[in-house]
Amino acid sequence: MSIDHKGALQTLCDHFGIALNGHDCIPFGSGLINRTYLLKDRNHHDDWILQQVNTTVFTRPELIAYNNYLASEHLRVHHPDYLFMSGKRTTTGKDLFIDNELGAWRVFPFIQNSISYDGAVTPDQAFSAAQQFGRLSRNLDGIYVGAFKTIIVDFHDLGKRYARFTEAINTATPERRSIADSTIRYFVKYAHIVEEFKSAMLDPDVHTRITHNDTKVNNVLFDKDTNEAICVVDLDTLMPGKALFDLGDMIRTFISSAAEDDPDPAHCSINADVFTRLVEGWFSEMAPLLSFSEKALVFWSGQMLMYEQGIRFLTDFLQNDIYYKTTRPEHNLDRAKNQMHLLTAYTARREEFTDRVRHVLK
Numbered sequence: 405m406s407i408d409h410k411g412a413l414q415t416l417c418d419h420f421g422i423a424l425n426g427h428d429c430i431p432f433g434s435g436l437i438n439r440t441y442l443l444k445d446r447n448h449h450d451d452w453i454l455q456q457v458n459t460t461v462f463t464r465p466e467l468i469a470y471n472n473y474l475a476s477e478h479l480r481v482h483h484p485d486y487l488f489m490s491g492k493r494t495t496t497g498k499d500l501f502i503d504n505e506l507g508a509w510r511v512f513p514f515i516q517n518s519i520s521y522d523g524a525v526t527p528d529q530a531f532s533a534a535q536q537f538g539r540l541s542r543n544l545d546g547i548y549v550g551a552f553k554t555i556i557v558d559f560h561d562l563g564k565r566y567a568r569f570t571e572a573i574n575t576a577t578p579e580r581r582s583i584a585d586s587t588i589r590y591f592v593k594y595a596h597i598v599e600e601f602k603s604a605m606l607d608p609d610v611h612t613r614i615t616h617n618d619t620k621v622n623n624v625l626f627d628k629d630t631n632e633a634i635c636v637v638d639l640d641t642l643m644p645g646k647a648l649f650d651l652g653d654m655i656r657t658f659i660s661s662a663a664e665d666d667p668d669p670a671h672c673s674i675n676a677d678v679f680t681r682l683v684e685g686w687f688s689e690m691a692p693l694l695s696f697s698e699k700a701l702v703f704w705s706g707q708m709l710m711y712e713q714g715i716r717f718l719t720d721f722l723q724n725d726i727y728y729k730t731t732r733p734e735h736n737l738d739r740a741k742n743q744m745h746l747l748t749a750y751t752a753r754r755e756e757f758t759d760r761v762r763h764v765l766k
C-alpha cells in the first residue's frame with residue numbers, strides 16, 4: 405500500500421509515536437529500490453524520513469534491523485561521539501514496523517540543514533564524504549564480523565553477478581538482446597575484471613569487514629552551510645564485505661560528471677582531483693587498517709564497481725526491468741551504457757590515477 409493514502413500515514417505515525425500536526429509527506433531522495441518520504445512539519449522542526457523497505461529485494465528486512473542494532477551498540481560503547489543514523493523505534497520498541505497491508509517501514513530523524521547530492525561533488529566534498537565512509541568502517545573495526553547477517557546474498561560477488569548476466573543474455577527476448585547488443589559485447593569483452601575479482605577474493609589479505617556496501621555519493625549528508633559531510637545514510641546493506649567494495653562505489657559515483665542514467669559519452673568526463681581527494685579522505689581513516697594487497701587494488705576497485713553496476717543494470721534490462729525502478733523504456737540500458745562509458749574513460753587514465761594513489765600513500 406502506498407503512503408499517499410491518508411489512513412496509511414496515520415497508522416504508520418501512530419506506530420512510531422509521531423503526532424501528525426501540520427505535516428506534509430513528500431517523496432524524498434533518488435533511491436532505486438526502497439520508497440522514501442520526507443515527513444515535513446510545516447510549523448516546527450518535527451521532521452522525519454519514512455522508508456518503505458522493498459521486500460522483493462530485502463526479503464528479510466528484519467536482518468537490516470539486526471545488523472544495524474549490532475553496529476549501533478558497538479558504536480555507542482566504543483565511539484559514543486560518532487553519528488550513526490539509527491532508526492526511530494516503534495512505540496512497542498521495534499526497529500521495524502511490519503504490516504500485511506502497509507509493508508515494512510523504518511523511520512529516521514531528518515537532520516536539519518542537511519543536503520545530499522546526486523552527482524558531481526567538489527574535491528573537498530569528496531574528501532569529507534569519503535572520510536565519513538572510511539570512519540564508519542574504521543569505527544566498526546574489531547567488531548565480530550561473524551555475528552552479522554548476510555542481508556542480500558552474493559551482493560558484491562562479481563562471479564555470481566556475471567553468471568546471472570550470461571544467463572540473462574541467453575533468456576532475454578530477441579528484441580531486448582538486439583537493442584543491447586553492443587553494450588553486451590562491451591561487458592563480455594571486459595570480463596577479465598571478473599577473473600581479477602576472483603583472484604582478489606582468494607587473497608587472505610583482502611579482509612572481510614563490516615562495510616556499508618552502497619557508498620554512492622547521495623548516501624552522505626552534508627551540512628548546507630559548511631559543506632562538511634555530517635554522516636552516512638542508507639544502512640540497509642550494512643553487512644560483511646570488503647573495504648574495496650565501498651571504495652570502488654565511491655570512485656564510481658564521485659568522479660563522474662554525468663548522471664547515473666545519462667547514456668551520452670560526451671557528458672561522461674571524470675574529475676581527477678575528486679579522485680585524489682576521495683582517496684585521501686578514505687585513507688585518512690582507513691590507511692592504518694589496510695593491507696598491502698588492499699592498497700594495491702585501489703584503482704582496480706573503481707573498475708570493479710563500474711563493471712559490476714554496468715552488468716547489474718544490463719541484466720535487469722535483459723530481464724525486462726524487474727529490479728530497479730525505471731521511468732522510461734530503455735532506462736536500465738541507458739544506465740548500463742553510462743557505466744560502460746565511465747569504465748572506458750576511467751580505464752584510459754589508469755597510469756595517471758595509479759600515480760595519484762601512490763602519491764597519496766607516500
Ligand code: GN1
Nearest residue numbers: 434435436437438461618638664713
Ligand atoms: C540501489 O536503492 P539505492 O539507490 O540506494 C542498489 C545499489 C546500487 C544502486 C545503483 C539493494 O541502491 O546496490 O548500487 O541502486 N541497492 C540494492 O544506483 O540493490
Ligand code: MG
Nearest residue numbers: 435618638640
Ligand atoms: Mg541503498
